[in-house]
Amino acid sequence: MAGGLRAVAPPFVAPGPAAVSIRTRLRVSSMDAELLTEVGGFLGSLAGGDLAVRSRPGAPSGSAAWAERKRTLTESSSARWAGSITRATEDQWALARRNQAAEMAWLRSQIVRIEARLACPLAPRGDRRTGAPRGYATKAEWHAKSRRLAALRDRLAAVRDDWEAGKVWVVRGGRRLVHLRHHLDDAGLSREQWAERWRAARMFLAADGESGKRCGNETIRVTGAGELSLRLPSRLAHLANASHCRYVLDASVAFSHRSEEWQDRIAAHRAVAYRIHFDVPRGRWYLTASWKRAQMPSPPIEAATARGVVAVDMNADHLAAWQLDRHGNPVGGPRRYAYDLSGGGRHRDAQIRHALTRLLHHVRLRGVTTIAVEDLDFADAKSREHHGRSRTFRALVSRFPTAAFRARLVSMAAEQGVTVIAVDPAYTSRWGAQHWQRPLTTPGRRITRHDAAAVAIGRRALGVPIRRRTAPPPHDRSDRAGHRTDQAGPATRRREGPRPRPPGPRTRSVSPARGAKAGDQRAQHHSGHAAEHALGPQEEGCTLARTGIWVCGSGPGTM
Known part of the structure; x- marks a missing residue:
């Protein structure tokens, strides 16, 4: 517990079905x-x-x-x-x-x-x-x-x-x-x-x-x-x-x-x-x-996520899914699989099976072998003491077939050769909406809070931080706004490196050729540094002398 947040359990590979x-x-x-x-x-x-x-x-x-x-x-x-x-x-x-x-x-x-x-x-x-x-x-x-x-x-x-x-x-x-x-x-x-x-x-x-x-x-x-x-x-x-x-x-x-x-x-x-x-x-x-059935050993989580994952967020009326590569970047667009949980138990079970069937078809078409889901269990969280005075929300949570969803997903995924990774559901919806909903929204694509939560679930399964890096400090003074506060720690695996420099000068005092050295932080010290750029073939003929007089020629002292 730090800063009022509870500890997040590590993801794990869900074991396959033990019987048929x-x-x-x-x-x-x-x-x-x-x-x-x-x-x-x-x-x-x-x-x-x-x-x-x-x-x-x-x-x-x-x-x-x-x-x-x-x-x-x-x-x-x-x-x-x-x-x-x-x-x-x-x-x-x-x-x-x-x-x-x-x-x-x-x-x-x-x-x-x-x-x-x-x-x-x-x-x-x-x-x-x-x-x-x-x-x-x-x-x-x-x-x-x-x-x-x-x-x-x-x-x-x-x-x-x-x-x-x-x-x-x-x-x-x-x-x-x-x-x-x-x-x-x-x-x-x-x-x-x-x-x-x-x-x-x-x-x-x-x-x-x-x-x-x-x-x-x-x-x-x-x-x-x-x-x-x-x-x-x-x-x-x-x-x-x-x-x-x-x-x-x-x-x-x-x-x-x-x-x-x-x-x-x-x-x-x-x-x-x-x-x-x-x-x-x-x-x-x-x-x-x-x-x-003979219990098959679960693959290591590193091997299961080598080709990325399809993250799934379960909601009251649909499954929100999004594919992520092995680095945690969203690929393509979000997918939604609707179902209706009203009616009897047989109807709800049929709706869950139909949605999972479409999800598994999508996973096979994308060439991914792993699904990341939340390890949901509302058995101890249906009371008024936990969710407050909202009776509608408590009824919604109680209607979630979490046990049936887990059992159906594990059983159906095992038949398709798909691995299921369960992650801790703590703060996935909140942090997903905070860090991913707005950046992924485009004029032609509206991203919901549930789609952003799917991205957060997938990044947690991959072992990368959910949060994104903030924008760099202002270009005029690197210390005016301070350093990045949401930067991933040095112990985080597969952390981001320096951002690539765009072509062209960032300021009037920097030439375009220095873009290749943008990742070298020592390049801020210009004089006598190994990172200084070399002269191009067109710059050999024109050299700026210390006296301020342009001297043109193939060598020093040539007029």
Whole structure:
């Protein structure tokens, strides 16, 4: 921290995706749909009971307790189904514990911030330069925040008690669907429609892959020809239509995305996990296949930026992109990729994917292999304490799909062989508008604040300062206006050198031939200096004598 500014973290190369997931539709018959519903409901009841046992306060943890729960479930289903159920239970329990830790950290940060502002005197406005906390504007706001502080302390105490007791709160089917049960009229659903969604969400039809087994999964098997079969639980073995308690569905499986990679895995009998679920609003069954990918080492940031970057600034309705060369200079003009974040989650995800697809096409056409983005995370910055009283701006920040944007960009860029560099978002918009918006604006091209922020992001990813060099001192006296104050330090790599001299004399006392020595600061001392210019071929015949008399000829003393 210096001068009220926070420290800026160095840029880093974002790691690639660790897993792959593909999905296809299952066109099942009515008989197959009834069997999937019955099997999914039965396994879902087992999963719910196992989760209740694991979530009890003071429940034993460790491999021994896990094995005991698995043996209990094996009696009703099978060893593989029991392994999938217990592993899913452990994942849900671990996620709930991480959510508790994150909630406690958020509550502590909010309490500290409110306590600091309550301790300050009432102040309608604060000083943004120092960043010091300011008091609240009115006594009414101070009183409301004191009550808010008490409520946050009570919430923190309750979450801390659950954390120490090992108690978690998990809803199989989703908390959002439970909340929807009490607002059926607003959602336009009947009780029967909601119950159908609830049953579909609580079904369990997921099996982990096993390397070395046939087609990479012995529980839910999909062959290269598209045949789908399930290993039925022991309680439902009488419903099998094939040997070894298996049921073969009439539907044929065909993946349109990554089908070659999936075919290679099942041909080599490598692990592939499958999940079958039912989409109630659409009335369709889907099959999702997923597997892990080998993590590739990230290239050094110097190698990734050797050919420049395409810097991207994410905004509420568009992506602002600009290409920069390896020295940090903008190349060409800005690019903007619009999207609409209104509507449901599927619509927003589709809009983000479409904008990123166009961005990656532009990157490939420009011959660049690196994209620079901000490492945005608004998880801790959505409160009124952070963004003030502007409800519109807080709603805008909360609507930013930063997590989805990061995940989509990294995944799609990895398929195109493009490296993603994440930079600290501190002051990129402010410094970009200060140093780049006006110089890049032309009569035929209007540069926005977001375009200038993209330039700042790219320069930070390249490791060069965001600010530009100021104009030199006045030509009449170099010390009248002082030296440059925004000059890059000597330790900054790839810093600018002296500016090239334009052709022609700068003053009446300097000849045009001295332009080649403009970078030599010692040239200000004229007499007896090695930087003084040599005589040209036309100047050899005419020499100015010390007496002021012109002497013309090929040598001294010639008249």
